[in-house]
Amino acid sequence: MPPQTTLWQSLGRLYPHIKPILPRLFLGFLCAIGASIVALAIPQVLRILVNSYLQPGAQSSALWWATGIVALLGILEAAFMALRRQFAIAPATTVETGLRTSFYRHLQDLSVAFHDRWGSGQLLSRAMSDLNLIRRWMAFGAMMLIVTVLTVVIGVTIMFFTSWQLALVFLLAAVPIIVYGFRFRRFYGKVSRQSQDQAGDLATTVEESVHGIRVLKAFGRSSEALDAFEEQAQGLRQTEVFKANSLAKFSLVVTLLPEAALAVSLVWGILLVNAGDLSIGALVAFFATAAVVAGPVESMGPLLSMTLTAKTAIDRHFEVMDAKRTITDPPQPRRPQAVRGHLAFKDVHFAYPDAAGDRPDVLDGVTLELRAGETMALVGITGSGKSTLLQLVPRLYDVTGGTIRIDGVDLREYALEELRSIVAVAFEDTTLFSSSVRDNVLLGADPANDAEAELLLREALDVAQAQFVYSLPDGADTLIGEEGLSLSGGQRQRIALARAIAAQPSVLIMDDPLSALDVRTEELVEHRLREVLAETTTLVVAHRPSTVSLADRVALLEGGRISAVGTHAELLAGNEHYRHVIASLPATPQDLDSELEPDDEDEVVL
Ligand SMILES: Nc1ncnc2c1ncn2[C@@H]1O[C@H](COP(=O)(O)OP(=O)(O)OP(=O)(O)O)[C@@H](O)[C@H]1O
Numbered sequence: 001m002p003p004q005t006t007l008w009q010s011l012g013r014l015y016p017h018i019k020p021i022l023p024r025l026f027l028g029f030l031c032a033i034g035a036s037i038v039a040l041a042i043p044q045v046l047r048i049l050v051n052s053y054l055q056p057g058a059q060s061s062a063l064w065w066a067t068g069i070v071a072l073l074g075i076l077e078a079a080f081m082a083l084r085r086q087f088a089i090a091p092a093t094t095v096e097t098g099l100r101t102s103f104y105r106h107l108q109d110l111s112v113a114f115h116d117r118w119g120s121g122q123l124l125s126r127a128m129s130d131l132n133l134i135r136r137w138m139a140f141g142a143m144m145l146i147v148t149v150l151t152v153v154i155g156v157t158i159m160f161f162t163s164w165q166l167a168l169v170f171l172l173a174a175v176p177i178i179v180y181g182f183r184f185r186r187f188y189g190k191v192s193r194q195s196q197d198q199a200g201d202l203a204t205t206v207e208e209s210v211h212g213i214r215v216l217k218a219f220g221r222s223s224e225a226l227d228a229f230e231e232q233a234q235g236l237r238q239t240e241v242f243k244a245n246s247l248a249k250f251s252l253v254v255t256l257l258p259e260a261a262l263a264v265s266l267v268w269g270i271l272l273v274n275a276g277d278l279s280i281g282a283l284v285a286f287f288a289t290a291a292v293v294a295g296p297v298e299s300m301g302p303l304l305s306m307t308l309t310a311k312t313a314i315d316r317h318f319e320v321m322d323a324k325r326t327i328t329d330p331p332q333p334r335r336p337q338a339v340r341g342h343l344a345f346k347d348v349h350f351a352y353p354d355a356a357g358d359r360p361d362v363l364d365g366v367t368l369e370l371r372a373g374e375t376m377a378l379v380g381i382t383g384s385g386k387s388t389l390l391q392l393v394p395r396l397y398d399v400t401g402g403t404i405r406i407d408g409v410d411l412r413e414y415a416l417e418e419l420r421s422i423v424a425v426a427f428e429d430t431t432l433f434s435s436s437v438r439d440n441v442l443l444g445a446d447p448a449n450d451a452e453a454e455l456l457l458r459e460a461l462d463v464a465q466a467q468f469v470y471s472l473p474d475g476a477d478t479l480i481g482e483e484g485l486s487l488s489g490g491q492r493q494r495i496a497l498a499r500a501i502a503a504q505p506s507v508l509i510m511d512d513p514l515s516a517l518d519v520r521t522e523e524l525v526e527h528r529l530r531e532v533l534a535e536t537t538t539l540v541v542a543h544r545p546s547t548v549s550l551a552d553r554v555a556l557l558e559g560g561r562i563s564a565v566g567t568h569a570e571l572l573a574g575n576e577h578y579r580h581v582i583a584s585l586p587a588t589p590q591d592l593d594s595e596l597e598p599d600d601e602d603e604v605v606l
Contacts, residue, residue: 043288051281121204349401364560
């Protein structure tokens with residue numbers, strides 16, 4: 001349940017961001033108020049015109065003067081309005097871009113545990129549509145709401161001075177509007193929150209189904225997905241219709257009551273003129289002013305709703321911005337001179353933040369030591385916590401107990417950037433970015449110049465047996481689609497592996513990164529890896545015997561602990577559970593490539 005805030009508290013949170021552009025917004029506001037004052041001045045010119053020109057013996061030149069002044073005032077009003085846009089729009093977009101950038105930066109800084117909890121669509125809608133709403137409110141809504149209120153106040157004051165009796169009728173009509181306005185504000189805020197949250201959920205659904213389009217199609221579940229989407233979309237539609245109806249009702253009251261007041265004051269005004277208590281010019285000016293005030297009064301409903309929607313957008317934005325970074329740099333990071341890569345887990349405990357309190361820790365006292373340069377395979381039944389253990393090394397999650405050290409230094413004592421340059425990771429589930437192969441491979445590398453970058457790229461692709469890259473239309477510069485969808489599973493894995501190698505880590509963590517390769521390619525990769533990364537400590541989750549046999553030693557994860565460590569042969573001979581795990585591993589690889597990738601790698605389809 002998000003924290004409840006008042007309108008002023010929410011708007012106040014935006015103040016530090018608006019502060020730098022306040023002078024320009026103020027100039028915009030002055031222009032807007034100038035336009036309103038000019039609009040309100042036109043009826044006064046009309047009053048003078050009616051009272052002086054429409055009198056017997058009046059000079060015709062007065063007509064031309066008055067017409068000229070009205071035309072000039074009209075031009076001035078238009079100029080003020082154009083200037084208002086000029087002053088407000090550019091700075092508001094600057095604030096929007098600033099907010100969006102800091103939002104994105106914060107998302108990068110937040111831990112994986114945060115991202116586990118939040119739907120991507122909710123974050124997407126906050127980053128895009130909510131900030132868009134805030135910008136429109138800053139550049140237009142906020143300013144126009146103040147100008148509207150001021151225009152109404154000034155207009156009604158002028159109407160008071162023109163005829164206090166007629167103005168009183170208007171004020172009486174305002175009382176129910178104000179009462180209704182307060183009720184509307186509370187109610188509309190809730191509906192607006194509901195619709196923005198529903199829009200976020202809908203975005204998550206679209207994102208997930210686009211992402212999982214192959215699964216949906218393969219299982220013939222597209223129409224079910226469509227039905228579920230339609231239901232969600234209908235839910236949003238109903239909320240939007242409900243929202244629009246309540247705004248329409250509010251606008252009806254806000255428009256109707258002043259119109260009724262106008263009708264009453266028209267009759268009364270004529271009676272006053274007949275009685276000689278009011279001049280005809282004053283009556284004309286009164287109604288012309290009322291016509292000018294009518295516009296702002298009518299726009300109050302939409303402006304108020306815009307403000308309430310912006311409040312919701314601000315709340316939603318700061319809900320994410322207020323999420324604390326749980327994995328942070330230490331106050332005084334350790335800067336090791338040379339990293340050897342000795343990796344030690346000592347009594348490591350870990351439980352996911354959303355795990356039930358009575359559930360035992362996923363990792364319940366893991367103790368394991370990897371000598372510098374050693375390759376260790378991690379084996380365990382499915383769900384035993386192998387991936388979880390791996391994710392603790394680059395601090396994607398922090399241990400909940402115990403320590404992990406590299407070269408005797410607790411991971412939490414390294415600066416995060418330093419740690420992640422020491423440790424590189426290749427996951428089974430490979431994410432590639434919409435960019436060139438080169439950029440994807442060199443993502444974690446830090447080459448001194450172009451020549452070194454080229455060398456790193458070549459070597460990494462070579463070790464990962466990803467020479468197919470050179471047969472792509474633009475070689476390493478070929479743009480690969482979102483998540484590399486246009487490549488086969490095995491090709492994506494090899495690029496992801498090349499990325500981990502190009503980072504030249506001291507500690508390489510691999511979560512079954514070769515699962516989609518055939519045995520021959522896996523052997524080639526392992527062989528080359530041993531050559532190139534002889535100095536690198538490697539911890540690899542193994543899901544098949546071929547990977548296990550290539551490791552120096554194997555660690556068995558059982559019941560949240562390392563129950564045995566030894567060579568493959570030792571464990572096979574002396575450990576019952578190990579034999580059981582190995583027997584349950586597939587003897588033959590998944591070999592995605594043999595199905596998806598042509599033998600002749602020149603035939604890659606992009
Ligand atoms: N993000 C998460 N939030 C909560 N629980 C999780 C999360 N990821 C994994 N788990 C749970 O932690 C346990 C260990 O999962 P993990 O993925 O580490 O196992 P694994 O040994 O790598 O499995 P596999 O061999 O199938 O890949 C499982 O019970 C799983 O349900």
